[in-house]
Amino acid sequence: MVSSNEARAASQARLAGFGFALPAVAWIALFFGAPLVVMAVYSLLPLTADGSPPQLSLKAYHDFFGQPAYVQAIWNSVVTTAIVVAISVLLAYPFAYVLATKLPKRWQRFALACAILPFWTSYVVRSYAWLLVLAPTGIINWILINLHLTERPITLAYNPNATVLGFVHFFIMLNALTIYANLVQINPRYVLAAQDLGASAWRSFLAVTLPLSVPGMAVGAFLTVVLCIGDFITPQILGGNKELLLPQVIMMQIQRQLDLPMASVMSLVLTVIVAVVYLMVQKPMRMARL
Amino acid sequence: MNFSKTLLAGIALLALAPAAQAADTLNVLTWCDHEDPALLEPFEQANGVKINFKDIDSTAAILAVLGQSKPGDWDVLVLDQTDTGRLVGMKLLEPLDAKDFPFGNIPAEIADPKLSSVGGTLYTIPEKFGYNTVAYNKAAVDPMAMTDINAIWDPKFKGRVAMYDYYVPMIEYVAIALGKTPADLTKEDLPAIKDKLIALKANSSMIGDVTTVQQALASGAADILVGGGEWVTAGIAADNPNLDYVIPTQGGVRWQQALAVFAESKQKDLAKKFVQYIVSPEAQGKLATSSCYWGMPANSKAVLNDAQKAILRWNDQPGYIKVSHPYLQMTPDFDKALQAMWAEVLQAK
Numbered sequence: 108m109v110s111s112n113e114a115r116a117a118s119q120a121r122l123a124g125f126g127f128a129l130p131a132v133a134w135i136a137l138f139f140g141a142p143l144v145v146m147a148v149y150s151l152l153p154l155t156a157d158g159s160p161p162q163l164s165l166k167a168y169h170d171f172f173g174q175p176a177y178v179q180a181i182w183n184s185v186v187t188t189a190i191v192v193a194i195s196v197l198l199a200y201p202f203a204y205v206l207a208t209k210l211p212k213r214w215q216r217f218a219l220a221c222a223i224l225p226f227w228t229s230y231v232v233r234s235y236a237w238l239l240v241l242a243p244t245g246i247i248n249w250i251l252i253n254l255h256l257t258e259r260p261i262t263l264a265y266n267p268n269a270t271v272l273g274f275v276h277f278f279i280m281l282n283a284l285t286i287y288a289n290l291v292q293i294n295p296r297y298v299l300a301a302q303d304l305g306a307s308a309w310r311s312f313l314a315v316t317l318p319l320s321v322p323g324m325a326v327g328a329f330l331t332v333v334l335c336i337g338d339f340i341t342p343q344i345l346g347g348n349k350e351l352l353l354p355q356v357i358m359m360q361i362q363r364q365l366d367l368p369m370a371s372v373m374s375l376v377l378t379v380i381v382a383v384v385y386l387m388v389q390k391p392m393r394m395a396r397l
Numbered sequence: 398m399n400f401s402k403t404l405l406a407g408i409a410l411l412a413l414a415p416a417a418q419a420a421d422t423l424n425v426l427t428w429c430d431h432e433d434p435a436l437l438e439p440f441e442q443a444n445g446v447k448i449n450f451k452d453i454d455s456t457a458a459i460l461a462v463l464g465q466s467k468p469g470d471w472d473v474l475v476l477d478q479t480d481t482g483r484l485v486g487m488k489l490l491e492p493l494d495a496k497d498f499p500f501g502n503i504p505a506e507i508a509d510p511k512l513s514s515v516g517g518t519l520y521t522i523p524e525k526f527g528y529n530t531v532a533y534n535k536a537a538v539d540p541m542a543m544t545d546i547n548a549i550w551d552p553k554f555k556g557r558v559a560m561y562d563y564y565v566p567m568i569e570y571v572a573i574a575l576g577k578t579p580a581d582l583t584k585e586d587l588p589a590i591k592d593k594l595i596a597l598k599a600n601s602s603m604i605g606d607v608t609t610v611q612q613a614l615a616s617g618a619a620d621i622l623v624g625g626g627e628w629v630t631a632g633i634a635a636d637n638p639n640l641d642y643v644i645p646t647q648g649g650v651r652w653q654q655a656l657a658v659f660a661e662s663k664q665k666d667l668a669k670k671f672v673q674y675i676v677s678p679e680a681q682g683k684l685a686t687s688s689c690y691w692g693m694p695a696n697s698k699a700v701l702n703d704a705q706k707a708i709l710r711w712n713d714q715p716g717y718i719k720v721s722h723p724y725l726q727m728t729p730d731f732d733k734a735l736q737a738m739w740a741e742v743l744q745a746k
Contacts, residue, residue, distance in 0.1 A: 174737050174740070175741070176741040176743070177737075177740060183744075243617070244616050259556075262556060262602060264603075343606070344609065347605065348604035348605065351740060351744055359736060359739075362457055363455065363456075363564075364457055364729070364732065364736070365456075365457035365458075366733075
């Protein structure tokens with residue numbers, strides 16, 4: 108039987124836990140929950156020509172899903188993000204693996220510092236820097252022309268591939284960090300045990316290290332989705348408007364007409380996509396293990 | 398004072414602190430070309446007032462700022478004159494009297510009441526204009542070829558064309574290329590314009606905003622800029638003498654910006670005085686050659702030297718004005734249709 112003192116202590120502990128969580132809950136409610144509700148309400152109040160109070164309606168949803176170019180932007184955003192996630196994880200993994208398992212500790216710090224260097228410059232500067240490399244007058248075309256490999260500049264910038272490149276440059280390092288953080292937590296004895304039982308290095312990697320590093324990959328992939336699918340700057344600077352991603356279409360609604368209801372609909376679509384991705388990866392993420 | 402009182406006081410201060418300022422201050426929502434001290438200081442000194450400006454870049458930005466302000470926070474605004482009707486419809490603008498402004502020195506086409514008035518009442522005063530036509534690098538492109546509006550579709554320029562990403566002048570420019578009169582455009586015209594724009598996109602290397610396309614033309618990443626004009630080339634003429642623009646023989650598009658007074662302004666007399674100052678010959682010269690971007694002053698008496706007039710093609714203006722069409726006067730519904738069509742163009746493979 109639980110004594111009254113123990114019950115009181117448990118109740119106090121619960122209260123203390125609630126107290127500690129309160130600031131975080133309030134923060135989320137104020138800066139995520141409330142704006143989401145405001146956005147949802149806005150999406151139901153379509154723009155009126157004279158600025159008069161609108162009536163509740165699904166018109167903005169109807170207009171958005173009735174316009175193929177806007178729906179195409181959802182697909183473009185999802186495909187671009189998927190490509191960026193796949194390339195970033197694939198390239199980040201070997202880097203993180205070598206960093207975590209092959210490099211001496213003192214070199215690991217140096218390599219990690221190099222890994223986070225791209226985070227020190229702003230998004231805009233980084234994207235314009237890529238233009239200097241990829242533009243018709245950029246470094247690569249200058250080299251190709253001077254080596255007489257081409258007569259006229261080849262198209263490297265201002266297309267969806269340039270957008271993917273700009274994203275991948277940033278997200279490789281983000282993924283390398285999350286995967287590295289996961290790999291260094293894996294007990295090396297698991298691999299030794301597998302090899303003692305006759306597994307080759309490759310087999311022990313596939314059967315032990317890779318499955319145990321899935322949470323690091325999943326967290327990196329999820330962060331990549333969140334940051335990539337909502338980004339406006341990189342596609343705007345590097346993509347040359349050759350195809351539109353959803354954040355660009357959202358900006359179109361704001362820049363000319365301040366059509367907040369339509370922009371809200373599109374932003375809610377983005378939020379739903381991120382939520383679905385979260386539901387898909389929450390199990391492999393196993394946040395508590397990181 | 399305890400924590401809760403401090404917090405409440407802080408919240409109250411935040412709520413009461415407007416972006417605009419009140420005493421001895423004229424609050425102006427303006428584009429970047431009105432922000433040079435050389436333009437503003439003479440008015441400030443003459444009237445013992447400080448200009449508190451907020452940089453905006455579109456009518457949507459004006460509406461966004463107003464949404465965050467109290468009525469009367471702002472006194473004067475700069476706007477794309479094509480949006481006069483839209484803002485009047487929202488009851489935001491103060492009626493003005495033509496007698497207070499130098500309309501006698503403003504070319505008739507620029508002073509057209511269709512652009513400045515609603516229901517016979519004047520609301521906006523034209524102050525600066527220019528063109529969305531074709532800018533080019535004459536070291537790489539034959540200037541004669543550019544006088545034909547259809548040259549930009551020529552396969553020999555494939556990959557060397559940049560397109561300005563503002564759909565209103567771009568759609569209008571292509572309509573002119575198709576032989577249509579912009580003012581008469583209807584939704585029935587849009588499919589043909591869309592096809593023509595998609596063909597232009599296929600011939601171009603990029604579609605970008607002001608900064609991107611100007612940089613592309615200046616750096617040689619593009620040789621031709623569709624939608625460009627003096628606003629791209631004039632300000633950087635000293636460093637890039639090969640950059641030029643032309644209005645094709647078939648015509649071009651004319652942008653036109655204007656000044657207006659907010660209906661809710663609490664200092665309308667001072668606000669009107671500021672508008673009068675900006676359209677005065679001295680201020681017009683400074684506005685035309687702003688450090689942000691150049692453009693033709695609306696007042697033909699603007700104080701400019703010969704070199705500045707040459708860069709602005711002063712003597713060509715009567716002919717340019719005649720063959721250029723102002724921005725479309727649109728209903729919100731038609732504007733949305735154009736925007737949706739532009740999105741289709743950008744999505745086209």
